[in-house]
Amino acid sequence: MATVTETIQEVHNDFALTLEMAKDEGKKVVGCLCSYSPTELILAAGAIPVGLCGSTQEPITKAEEILSPDQCPKVKATYGRAIAGTCPIFPLADCVIAETTCDGRKKMYELLEREVPMCVMDLPQKPDTSAALDHWIEEVRKAKTYLEQQLGVTITDDNLREAIAKGNRRRKLITNLYYCRIHNPGPINGLEFINTMTKLQYYIDIDNHLETLEQFYSSLQEQIDKKVHAHSANQPRILWTGLGNSLGCSKVLELVEECGGVVVCQEGCGGVTRSEDQIILMEDEDPIVSIAKRYLRVTCACMTPNNQRFDDLTRLCDEFKIDGVIDLAWQFCQPFEIESYRVKELVKDTLDLPFLHIVTDYSQSDTEQLRIRVEGFMEQIATRKRHDRRN
Amino acid sequence: MATVTETIQEVHNDFALTLEMAKDEGKKVVGCLCSYSPTELILAAGAIPVGLCGSTQEPITKAEEILSPDQCPKVKATYGRAIAGTCPIFPLADCVIAETTCDGRKKMYELLEREVPMCVMDLPQKPDTSAALDHWIEEVRKAKTYLEQQLGVTITDDNLREAIAKGNRRRKLITNLYYCRIHNPGPINGLEFINTMTKLQYYIDIDNHLETLEQFYSSLQEQIDKKVHAHSANQPRILWTGLGNSLGCSKVLELVEECGGVVVCQEGCGGVTRSEDQIILMEDEDPIVSIAKRYLRVTCACMTPNNQRFDDLTRLCDEFKIDGVIDLAWQFCQPFEIESYRVKELVKDTLDLPFLHIVTDYSQSDTEQLRIRVEGFMEQIATRKRHDRRN
Structure with a gap:
């Protein structure tokens, strides 16, 4: 199977071609940089x-000519993609919607604004207050006006x-897909799942995209019905939290599954x-208000105190029968x-589950x-399972 | 002369005693953690x-038991002060006012909220919009209510x-003090100035504090009138920008003046x-609105795009006849x-001045x-001055 990094590169090249054709037909392209970007606009x-x-990893060297090395790999790789000229998709964006999430x-x-027209929305950091929501509604409204001006269109309420x-x-479809992995044994491993989701996340036409998601869901559902399993019921079931849920995390994901675990749930x-x-x-x-409310609920550590993440983790560990x-x-x-x-306090002390905190980047140097x-973490889980069975 | 670090420790110990006496007399103490804290409240x-x-540097080891090492020294030292039990002032705070400035x-x-009651204000990141100001006004209003409840007082408009x-x-007094250093040759070196300002920044009674600032100003003014100089007119005049303007930066400040320069202006x-x-x-x-407007104008790199800093730097380099x-x-x-x-683009390309970017922490390991x-930077300035004199 292709590694996730290979998948990303292949998808980028294929997608750039299709995107160029769509642009030739008059379509506009808007870049997004975060889960806070209201794609509905x-x-x-x-x-x-x-x-x-x-x-x-590739664009990071170029980025470090301008950014200090102690910025996170996502910040450096994103900027590097823009200035290194190696990304086939970036130059196709007519403009970009972004938010003041983390410092980096x-x-x-x-600096990125020098490369492409951008609308940077001011994202409140304490989302639970009415003043924060009012502020954010105004920012979403401004982003709508920005897109109208930049793309020369009018966005109606019906649109x-x-x-x-x-x-x-x-x-809803993506949630259904995630929940296919609640089964034990399940129809798909974490690596294959993320590989497929990586390919599916790029789309030209939303209706075709929805259809493809439906098809993927049907295929998984069929495997579940026919009891075709991609892993056994005894493999350690891992919940993945924090960063790198969909892309760039391939290295650690591959290690977990090579060492006998299976990533069945991703939070983040x-x-x-x-x-x-x-x-x-x-x-x-x-x-606009409905959109603003939903996007202000996104749980990211850039928010404070981000308590929803902890409620979510508690629920998911239970629902997905998580071992670590x-x-x-x-x-x-x-x-x-x-x-x-x-998170460590919650997982170890409250949920009483094995916990592993990993800090890494996109390079292979620490693999x-x-x-x-x-391996040690998987052994810890296995020992615990043996112990639990005995008692 | 005492190093700035020695000054800080000495001042902390002395001040803690006076503060305890004030508390015994019923005074309340509110901690601030940033220039965005509206001390007027x-x-x-x-x-x-x-x-x-x-x-x-001292409290950082303790902080790193909980915070990751790749947080800035100010974040680690501040948290360490609270949990290490080594700071005599921290336990005297009845509560703390803070803001969502940088990520760290x-x-x-x-985590600090576990040690002391805190009001963390949501600080907008793009201060130039009316929605940001409205949001911030609400946060300042909430901080006022918080203080009233926490301290059991009523804050009137007259207060x-x-x-x-x-x-x-x-x-106004502090500005006057800073501007004493516009003279060349000037009445005080950077190290002595910052040492004194460090001592003066802690006060129990604002009226006494204002009087002390007046006295310091008079003493500098007298030296200026009597032409008592602390440095010669030929020493490289350095503008200090970025972090560590008042405290913790002693190491670099001492080096600049040991190498023959004089820090005559601080921006930040x-x-x-x-x-x-x-x-x-x-x-x-x-x-409340007047207070909110002023504190939202504070220039810090946590804001985007923080353009005021660049206008300020341009003006100050000219006013203070800066050499580097x-x-x-x-x-x-x-x-x-x-x-x-x-900043480098502005200083080197636009202002055509020598520029040195230093990244450091509170330790002495890189001194x-x-x-x-x-030394190289001072030599660069000296060469340039010789060259300018010749042409």
Whole structure:
């Protein structure tokens, strides 16, 4: 099977070609850099939303000519993609929607703005107050106006309602896909699942995209019905939390499954809790308000105190019958690094589960060191399972 | 002369004693952690504002038992002060006012809240919009209510107006002090100036404090009048920008002056631009709004795009006849690290001045390496001055 990194590169090249054809036909492309970007605005503008976060090691050297090395690999790779000229997708973006999430991104965007027109939205850091919501609604409204001006379109409430319906449908399908892995034994391993999701995340036409997600779901459902299993019921069931849920985390994901575990659940901005959370569109509510409410609920360590993440983790560990939790932070990701202390408290002390905190980057230099730690973690889980069976 | 670190320790011990006596007499103490904390609220509540940022190496080891090492020394030292039990001032704080400035602080506060009652204000990251100001006004209002409840007092508009007048008077005096160094040759070296300012920044009674600042100003003014100089007119005049303006930066400051330079101007959250910027209190305006407006103007790299800093630097380099700019960032301070690229562009390309970017921490381990860089920088300035004289 291809590694996730190979998949990313292959998908980028294929997708760039299709995207270019769509642009030739007059389509506009809007880059997104985070789970806080309200893609419904882009869909409502008739444009194609494209994730532009860097997830590979290659562009980092170029980025470090300008950014200090102690920025997280995602910040460096994203900036590097833009300035190194190696990413076939980046130059196709007509503009980019971004948010003041973490320090690295926020400040890097000041330089990225030199490469592409950008709308950087001011994201409140304490999302639970009404003043924060009011502020964020204004930012979403400004992003809508920005897109209208930048793309030369008018976004009507009907456009927004239609985009919300499709966005919700998409999230529902992705949630269904994630929940296929609740079965033990299950129909798919973590690596194959993420490989497939990586390929599926790029789309030109949202309707075709929804159809493809449906097909993937049907195929998994069929395997579940026919009891075709990709792993045994005895393999340690791992919940993956923190960063790198969908891309760039291939190294650790591969190690976990090579060492006999199976990643059955992902929590975080690319994980199940982000797809579960729908836009609640009420008849008499301005759709901009409905969109703003949902995107302010995204759980990321850049928020404080981000308590929802802890409720989610507690629920998911129970639902997915988790044997151990791996918490991944990119090197120099200060918010997830600090929040990890509270995650450890929750997992070890409250949930009484084995816990492994990994700090890494996109390079391969620490792979063998990580293998030793992951092997030890799997052994810890196995010992515990043997002990539990005996008692 | 005492090093700045010695001064800090001595001042802390002396101040803790005086503070304890004030508390015995019923006074309340409110900790502040940043230039964004509206100290006028604390003064209006009849309480004593005390800066609680860590500026020494000692508490960092303890902090690293919980925080990851790749947090900036200020975040680690501040947290370490609280949990290590080595700081005599920290336990005297009845509560703390803080803000969601940078990632490290924001997330560290989630753990610091376990040690002391805290009000963490949500600080907008793009301060130039009306939605940001509205949001911040609400946060300042909440901080006022928090103090009233926590300290059992009522803060009236008259209390606020009086506190604003004193805060403005204090800033005016500090600005005057900073501007004493515009003279060349000048009445005081950078090290002595910062040593004195470090001692003066702690106060129990604002009126006594204002008097002491007046006295310091008179003494410098007298030296200027009598032409008593602390340095010659030929020494390289250095503008200090970035972090560590007032405390913790002693190592680099000492090196600059040992190598023949003199730090005549500081830009940044402890520098002249923060004291120049007054609260503009209009008759018919809610004083909370006036306070909020001023504190949202604080220039820090945690803001984006923080353009005011660049205007300030341009003006100060001219006013203070600067020969070279040193830009200091604490290790792992991602916002100042990235912003430094734009500072370098301004200083080298636009202002055509020698520029030195230093990344360091509170330890002494890199002192001799830094000495070589600072010596080279002074030589670069000297060569340039010789060359300028010849042409």
